Every structure is written in C-alpha cells, then in structure tokens.
Amino acid sequence: MDIRNEIPANDVERFYFAALEFSDAARGIIRAALAAGFEVRRKPDGSFVTSADLEVETRLRELIARRFPTHGVIGEEYPAANPHAALQWIMDPIDGTEDFVKGLPTFGSILALHYRGEPLVGVIDHPVLDLRVSAGYGRGAYRGKERVSLADLDPAAIDGSERVMLPARANFIKHRDDGALFDILTRAHPNHRIYRSCFAHACAVTGSADAAVDYGNPVWDFAASRILIEEAGGKFVSVRAWDVPSLGRVYASVFGKPRLVDSLLSHFNR
C-alpha cells in the first residue's frame, strides 16, 4: 500500500489549493522584483542569489508557518524548520536564478509537499511565461486549469527524433567527473534541449518534451517533479544519489513518457 493513502483526500485537496496560493504569492513577488529591480550577489559556490529569491522563500515560510504550524519546511536559502515533521514543504524559490538575473524567462518557482518522503503535492510556476503545472496525489496533473495526460511514445519513435531535456555538461562535472554520461546521453538522444532550470521539468509534464533528466541537484530542484509526472501518467525514476561535502545529498532522476524513461535509464548502467 502507498503510504500516502494515510492522508485523507480532503487534506490533499486542502494542501493542493494552499500550494497554489503560496505559488501565487511567489509569482507576485517575482513579477514585482522584475519591474522594480533587485539585488544580486554570488554565493560561496559561485552561484547567484538575489533579493527576490530571499524574499520569496521568507514569505512562503511565513505563509506555511501560519497555515500549517506543525509542518516542516526545507528550502534552498534558509535552514530547515520542523525537520522531524512527517509533512515537509520543499521549495526552490527561484530555480534558474542565473537565467532570472540574465533576463531569460525560463526560471521558475518550485514548491512541493512530501509525506514521509513521498510527494503529495507539486507546483512548478513560471511567472514570466505565465505557465504553471500542478498536481496533487490522486487528483491528476494540470497545466493552468487544464488536465494534462501523457501518451507513451511508440517504440519506433525512439529513433533519435525523441525530444529529451538534458542538464548541461556543467551539472555532470560540478561534483565529480560524470562527463562521460553527458556524452553518452547527447549521442543517444541528439534532439535534446538544455534549459538549466525547472522549465525542462514543466515541459516533460505537459508533453512539450518526451522526457527529462535531472542530474546532481539537491532535493528542492526536483521535489515537485515526481508527483507532477506520475499524476500526468508518466514515469519517474530516482536513479542515483550521493553526498557532496558542504552541499549534502544530491540526486539524479529520469522522468517522462515511460518507454523513453526506460531507454534513458539504460545509459546509466554502462
């Protein structure tokens, strides 16, 4: 039995609509920051953080603490709250901050609620693209208000024309040298796109892409992706996990149309 069935459907519904409200709040802050300007600095690892990242995470933590004071919160920019709670909100306030800073519209906000490690609710929101995908356990996946449902690929369509979202080579070499896997994936699936943000995940959910690979990222970068893909009728596989000093646990996952996910997974075992 799926442990998530311990949560009444009414509660899932309540959490799902709360997540949409929190996501609205994030979008409002981000759009205001784009209009009014924001501060940018580099973190010790060289990655960007802006005043908008911090403002979104602070605001969402406040909203969650007020509505669900017993729930935990894990976010990219601040320490965990209620780390032993069974229900954990996980967020990346702006995923793709470098793109946000450089004027690309593909960045997004990620918000998920997990129950004992299993995802109940997931939202990826793209404020500039006006694109949101959302899902709740047993409730289906949505693009805006429209239900999305993925049809599997015909095996004959996995001929090099399949559309695969890949991480950049940077993701495969930043923690350890897994560059050979990038080379294998780009050779096997030459019709790839590389966005360096959760826009790739949203595209796998809507079917704009046939599948996506995430590589070397902490939990907040893909916390919404499994529930989104599974509720859309696709397949999600967490394929690798390892620890990185000063960052913690990072993961690799593959998700999208099931036959293509299986094909992609075969490259990880070489």
Place this chain on the structure above:
Amino acid sequence: MDIRNEIPANDVERFYFAALEFSDAARGIIRAALAAGFEVRRKPDGSFVTSADLEVETRLRELIARRFPTHGVIGEEYPAANPHAALQWIMDPIDGTEDFVKGLPTFGSILALHYRGEPLVGVIDHPVLDLRVSAGYGRGAYRGKERVSLADLDPAAIDGSERVMLPARANFIKHRDDGALFDILTRAHPNHRIYRSCFAHACAVTGSADAAVDYGNPVWDFAASRILIEEAGGKFVSVRAWDVPSLGRVYASVFGKPRLVDSLLSHFNR
C-alpha cells in the same frame, strides 16, 4: 569601404521600418494560428511544417512584392523570387517549427534584408515571448524599443561559467558527422544552453547569453543574426560553409561578445 554605404541612410531607415511592419504581420498570423489551431505535416526530410509557416511566408511575400517589387525574396518554404536582384529579403517564417508544434514558446520569425550578400536589416521576433530584436545598418540594435549594447567579456570570465548557446548534437550530425566538434564545444563551455531555435540568437544579441554558435543551417536561419550582433557591438564570424545535396549550401557561424567568439573559433581549427 563597406559596400552597404552605397545604400542611402534614408533607404536603410525605410527598409528597417518596413521590416518591423512585416514582422508585425507575421506575429499577428502566428498568434491567430495559436488561438485557432493550425495544420501540421512532415516535410520529406522529416522536419515539421505547419499551415502557419506557409501563411506567414505567403503573406510576407505579398507585402514585400507590393512595397518593393524589384527586390528579391528567399524563404524556407517557397522558391526564390527575383533571384538576381541586389536587394534580397531572406526569411524563415517560423524558426523552431518543432517547438511551435509542441507548445514551446521559443520559436520565432526571422526576417532580413541583404544587399549584395551583406546584411542591411535584421529582425528576430518571438510572438509568444513578446520579444523582438531588430537592427539596421548604422542604426544600432534594439530589444523592442530599447537600444542594446554588448560589453565584451573579461578574459578571466571565460572560465567555464560563460553562457554559450549551442546547437543540439543533431545539428552536427544531420548532414555529415561533425559530432566530435559538439563534444569539444560542450567540454570547453559546460555552461551551455540548447534551444534549437533563433531564440538562442536573440539571447546573444541582448546579452542574456555571452555568445551563440549556429551549425549546419541554410542562410535563412541566421540571415538576421550578423547585422543584429554587429550593431549591438558584438562580433560575427561565418566559419564554415558546405553544400548538402537537395538542401543547398549550409553554414556554421559564431557570434556574440568578441573575446568569447575568438575562444569558440579556436575549437573549429582542431
């Protein structure tokens, strides 16, 4: 002397504003097609073409023939008109048709005017992203109505964090096997993004990316890019050209911030 100085500045201005009008017409047709739906079929080479591609090119050819009856027109979907004229309009009505079909917003319309092979005017328009870059010879480059000006990269900033827009591996192997060059470029510049449309070129013009590579494409795919980049203060180099049976001449070019362009070019000589 630059041969383009043979064209009076008043004429460049007239051509530039005409190009913006033609681009408005293309945008209107594309947005209407997205709202009302459109037909999709595959060309003999397997690539997509839609009723919107054909409608945009047909309409722009009509507008150009009416306004500039002696000018030539080269487009992706129909045979050349007035092929011996000194002034040639070159267009790709929808660049990134596969993305257009699959619901990605990064496709765009490309329109350029060349004089004896040298670009006078260039426009790349993204109807869904509401993003347009445009330039006229001696008139500067613009994002919407805002002038854009590229600052060169500090040599120390070419350390792997530089943002490079690359073609997918598919582009390097579709006509002949230049896959090794893709591997070299992705290794040397791991912070790459791959969009498979002229959105990559627009990002190089605005500075959202530091440079872009175009590979294995006919003239209409990058006809606007040289004038856009040069008028923005960047550097454009056409680095390779070769003939492909049934398709004609295809090209490789590198453009963007000058020092990074030089760095990228060094990989083509290995």
